[in-house]
Amino acid sequence: MATSTGSSSSPSAVPPSVATFVPLPLPLPRYPAKFTSSLPCDELSALGHGDGDEPLPDDVLNTPRLVRNAVYSHVNPENQSKGASLLSWNKEIAEAIGISKNKLERTQWTDDEYDDLVKFLTGGGRRLPSAVKDDDKQPRLAEPWALCYGGHQFGYYAGQLGDGRAISLFETENRKTGESWELQIKGAGKTPYSRFADGYAVFRSSLREYLCAEAVAALGVASSRSLALLSTETVVIREEGGEPGSIVCRAAPSWVRFGNFEIFFYRKDRKNLRKLAEYVTDEVFKLPKDDPQEVAHFAEKFRKIDIAKPTEGPETVAAEETQQTTTSPSATAATEGAAEGAPVSEPQHKPLYRNRFANMFEQIAMRTAVMVSGWQSVGFCHGVINTDNMSVLGLTIDYGPYAFLDKYDPGYICNHSDSEGRYAFQQQPGICLWNLGKLALTLENLIGAQERVDDLTWMQEQEEDPEKEKHLKDSAQDIVIEIMNKSFRDVFLKDYRQRMNAKLGLGGPELVRNEDLTSILVPALSWMDDHEVDFHQFFRDLADYKVKGTESVDDNMTEVELFVKKLLSTTIWQARGSTAVEEAKTWMTAYHSRLAQSDELKDDQKRRSRMNKVNPAFVLRNWVAQKVIERATASMKKAESGNKEDDPDKDLLEKLLWMCQHPFGEDQVDGNVDAVEGDAACEVKRNDDGLEVYGEFIGPVPDWGEGLQCSCSS
Template sequence: MSFRQFSSGSSSKAVATPIPPPLPPPRTPARFTSSLPCDELSALVHEKGEEGGARIPESVLSTPRMVRDAVYSYVHPQDQSKDAYLLSWNKEFAKTLGVDKNKLERSQWSEEEYDHLVKVLTGGARTLSAADYKNTSDGPRLAQPWALCYGGHQFGYYAGQLGDGRAISLYETVNKETGESWELQLKGAGKTPYSRFADGYAVLRSSIREYLCAEFVAALDVPSSRSLAILSTKTQVIREEGVEPGSIVCRVAPSWVRFGNFEIFFYRKDRKNLRKLAEYVTEQVFNLPKDNPEEMTTFAMKNRKNDINMTTTAPEPVITKESATTATEGAAEGAPAAESSPKPAYRNRFAKMFEQIAHRTAIMVSGWQAVGFCHGVMNTDNMSVLGLTIDYGPYAFLDKYDPAWICNHSDTEGRYAFQQQPGICLWNLGRLALTLENLIGAQERVDELEWLELQESDPEKEQHLKEAAQNIIVDILNKNFREVFLKDYRRRMNAKLGLGGPEQVRDEDLTKILVPALSWMDDYEIDFHQFFRDLADYKVQKAETLEENMDQVKQLVKRLLPPVVWQTRGSAAVEESRSWLAAYHTRIVESDELRDDQKRRSKMNKINPAFVLRNWVAQKVIERTTESVRKTREGSQEDDPDKDLLDRVLWMCQHPFGEETKEPTETMDIDACEVKRNNTGLEVYGEFVGPVPEWGQGIQCSCSS
C-alpha cells in the first residue's frame, strides 16, 4: 500500500510524513502555520538540542500557560488510539473534502487503512521531533498540529486569553477539483496551552451533538463548519453529570480564525501581530488584493489637497471626524467655514475585509432566525470571520415559537435568547471593528508603516485614526450587516411561506403576513417547524377570499394548536388568525404561479424540514448510542439495533426535507434510513418525526454541553 508523502512547512527541519487514505493529502507547507507567528516555546520543542544540551520538554505542549506574541502553538494530540474505534464516517462530506472517490465508503477501505485512520484521528499518529522521528517506525505521523491562541468577550465581558482548549488542528488540505481549502481539526484530543483548568477531552454526549448539528445546519443552507468523523475512545471523562465515555470529533472548516484572534492582540496592544493576522485574513482567507499604491496616491492627491506632505516628521494632516465637515477652499484661506459634505473616505483592504465579515455574519444569523436555531453561546471567541456557525455547545432548535427562548441555562440573563441573536452579532462586530479602527482609519496611508507607527505612538493622533474609521465602520454595519440581514431574512421567510423567490418579495409580506403570523404563533404556542409544514397543505383552490375557505382555516388551526390549547382557546385562535391568513390568501390568489397548490406545497416542503434535530431527538440518539458503545466495549453478543444509528440519523440531518412519492404507503430504503409517507401525506423519518413528547419540550443545555 502506498502512502502520500509530505513535508511540514511549519518548521525549518521538514519531516517526511505519510498520510494514509482515506484521509485527503495535506497542503504543504501549511498555509496558516507558515504565514503567522508561532508560540516560540512550543516551536523549540521540535528543535534538536545542542550537543549534550537540554531540550525543551515535550510536556510544555500540553501545559496550560500564558502565550505571548503568537497566533498559535504547536501541540501534540494526546494518544487515545488504544481501543478506539470509528462510530460514524461522513461519506457525503468526504466527497466535498476531496477524498479519493474510491475511498468514500468504509466498505472500500482495507483493514490497515481503517486502523491508520482511527490512529490519526485519535492522536496515535502524533508529532515527534525530527530526531525522534528517525528512530520511530510505528505508524503514520502528522507534522506539528497546532492550537489557536485567542481572547474574547464572554457574556459581554472581555475574558483575556482563551484559545483552543480541547481543539487541535491536524493539517490543511485542498480539494484538487474545486480548489477549496479545508482545515481538519480534532475536538477532544487532549490538553493544550489554552486548556486552563480543563482536561482537553470531549464526552460522547457533546461530540454527537456537534457531529450531527453541523451537518443539519449546512443542509438547511446556513453557513456552518462541517463534520467528517466521530470516534469512541476508551477515555473516561469526569463532568458535572459524573463519569462519561470519551469521544473525538473531526470537524472541518476553511479557516478557524475567530473575532477573538484579533481581540487578544488588540487588548495586549500588540499592533504588529494584529496587522500580521489582518494581512493573513485579507490575503489568504478572503483572497483580497493588495491596495494599489497608484490608486491610493491618486486618491490622496485628489481628495487631500490641503494635507501636508506625507513624512514621518510632518504635522498631523487633517482627518475627518465622524461629525466634521470638509472645509472649503475659502476656509483654508481664512474665510468663514461653510457647511459641506464630509471628505471622501478611502476603503482599504482592511475595511473591505470587515465588509466581508459583516456580510457573511448577516447571512449566517438571518439563516439562524429563519430556521429557528439558537446558538446559545455567542461569545466573540465563537464567532467565525467566515460567518460560519461554529462551536456547537448548548444549541437548540425552537419547539413552540417563543422569541424570548433561552436554550442555555447558563445564560441567566437571557443575553443570547433567540430574538437577541441579530443584535448580538452586531455587538460582536462592533468588538471586532474596535480592533481594526487604526488600520481602517489610516485609509489610503495604511501601508506607510513609519507614518502609521507615529500616529499610534501619540494618543491624540491615534484618536484621529479611530475617528476617521468611525464613518466607514458605521456605513459598513448599515449596508453590509443591517441591510443584508433584512434582505436575506425576508428572502428566506418568503420562501418558507411559499410566496415565491427574491424577486417576488414585497414590503407587505413582512408587515401584514410574517410579523402577525409569528405573533399569533407565540400567543398560541405553535410549533415553529410544524407551522410551515402544515401551512404547505393549505389550499386556496377556487376560493377568491378567505371567507370562502373557512373550513380549511379551522382544520389548519386545529392541526397547529396543541390539543389543550385547541380545547380552551380554539375559537379565539381561529378568529385571530384571520388577519394574517386573509393577507396570505390574497397574496397567493393574485399570482397564477402561487395559486397552484401542489407546486406551492412542493416548493415549501423542499425548504421547510420534516425532520428537525430537536434537543429531544439529540438526547434519544445520545442515550441509545451511549448504550451501544457500552455493549461494544463489554463485548456483548446480543443484537444491537442501534449500532448504525448515528449513520442513519446523520443521513436524516443531511436529507431533512423528506422524499416526494406518488403513493402514500410507499417505503424507500436509502442508505439504511427508512423514509415513509404516512396517510396524512407527511414524510416520516421513523420515530424521530412527530409531535414533541412532553418530556422533551423546552430542553435546555449548559455551556459544558
C-alpha cells in the same frame, strides 16, 4: 533554532517525532501549512521545529500557560488511540475535502487504513510509519497546532482563551474544486489554552456537534462541517460523574475568530494584529492589494496635508468617489446603540477611502448577517454567541448548548447557564452586531489609516502618539458605521425577508414585498407565540393550506379552521380554538390575498412542493438528540461488552446523519429514491407523505422533551 515568526523549516528538516504522519484515506496535507508558516508561533512550542532542534516533551508543550506574541502553539494531541473506534464517517464531507472517490466509503478501506485513520484521529498518529507516501511522492506530514485567542464572554472581555480541547491537524486543498480545508479534532486533550480543564470531550457533546453541524448546513446556513465521530476509552469526569470520552473531527476553510484579533488589541500588540489581518485578507478572503494608482488618485484629490485632518469633499463630488456615511461619537457607541435599536444621525458627505482591511471587515459583516439571518429563519438558537465563537467567515461554529425552537418563543433561552437571557433567540441578530462592534475596535487603526495604511513609517508615528492615534480611530468611525448599516443591517433584512418569503410560499426573491413583513410575517409569528404553536410544524402545515380558486379568506374559512386545528394542542383548541381561528384571520387575510393575486402562487400543488423544499420535516430538536445519545450510548456499551444479541440501534448514528443531511421529506426523497433505498443503513420506507424514513423522530414534542436546555459544560 526556530524563531517566533512561524515555522520555517523545510519538510525534510523536521524531526519525525515532531511531525505527524497523515494516513490514507485522508487527503494530501499541505506541508508546511500556510497558516503556521505565515503567522507567529508560540516561542516555547517553536522549540524543536528548527533544523537539529530537539523537540520538547508533550507534558511541557501542553501545559496550560499564558502565551504571548503568537497566533498559535504547536501541540500534539494526547494519545487516546488504545481501544478507540470510528462510530460514524461522513462521506459527503469526505468528498468535499478531496478524499479519493475510491476511499469515500468505510467499506473501501483496508484494515490497516482503518486502524491508521483511527489512530491518527485519536492522537496516536506519530507512531505510524513515516515512509509511506501518496501517489505524488510528497511528504504526508503535518505539525498540529492550537489557536491562541481572547474574547468577550457574556459581555465581558475574558482575556486569553484559545483552543482548550481542539487541535488543528493539517490543511488540505481539494484539487478538483480548489477549496481549502482545515481539519481539526475536538476532545484531543490538554493544550496551552486548557486553563483548568482536561481537554476532553464527552460523547453526548461530540455527538450533538457532529450531527448539528450537518443539520445546519443542510438547512442552508453556513457552518463548519463534520467528518468523523470516534469513541475513546477515556473516562471524562463531569458534573454528572464519569462519562465516556469521544472525539469529533470537524472541518472548515478557516477557524480564525473575532477573538484572534481581540487578544492582540487588548495587549496593544499592533504588529501581530496587522500580521493576522494581512493573513486573513490575503489567504482567507483572498482580497486584492490596494491599487497604488487608486491610492495615489484619492490622495491627490482629497488629501492636502495629512490623513489625520481629512479635507471636506465638495458637494458636487461624483457619487463613486464619495460615500454616504452616518456619524456617531465613537464606533463603539454607534455599534452598541445600533444593537439596541438606537436611531442613527443624518448622513453627510465625506471623502473616505476603503482599504483592504475595511473591505475585509465588510466581508465579515455581510457573512455574519447572512449567518444570523439563517439562524432566525430556521429557528436555530446558538446559545453562546461570545466573540471567541464568532468565525470571520460567518460560519456557525462551536456547537455547545444549542437548540432548535419547538414552540415559537422569541424569548427562548437554550443555555441554562445564560441566566439573564443575553443569547435568547430574539437577541441573536443584535448580539452579532454587538460582536462586530468589538471586532471593529480591533481594526480601527487599519481602517482609519485609509489610503496610507501601507505607509508603515507613517503608521508607526501615528500609533506611537496617542493624539494622532485618536485621529486614526476617528477616521474609521464613518466607514465602520456605514458597514454596520449597509453590510449588516440591510443585508440581514434582505436575506431574512427572502428566506421567510420562501418559507411562506410567496415566491422567489423577485417577489418579496416589504409590506409582507408587517402584514403577514410579524403578525403570524405573534399569533404562533400567543397560541404556543410549533415553529417548524407551522410552515409544514401552511404548505397544505389550499386556496382552491377562492378570492378571500372569508370564502375559505373551512381551510383556515382545519389549518389552525392541526397546529393547536387539544387543550388549547378546546379552550380557545374559536378565538385562535379569528385571530389567525388578521394575517391570513393578507396572506390569502397575496396568493390569490398570482396564478403561480395560488397553484396549491406547486406551492406546497416549493414550500416543502425549504421547510424541514425532520429537525434535530433537543429531545431527538437526547434520545439518540441515550440509545447510542447503550449500543456502544453492548458492543464493548461483547454482547452478541441483535442490536436494532447499531446503525442509529448513520440513520440520524442521513436525516440531518436530508431534512425536507418526501420531495427530497422523491428526487433520489433509488440511491436512498440502496443505503441499508437508512432503511427507507414510503408512505403517502414519504416521511416514514424519519420514523419516531418527527411528530409532536413529547412532554419530557419540552423546553430541554443544555449548559456550556461538556
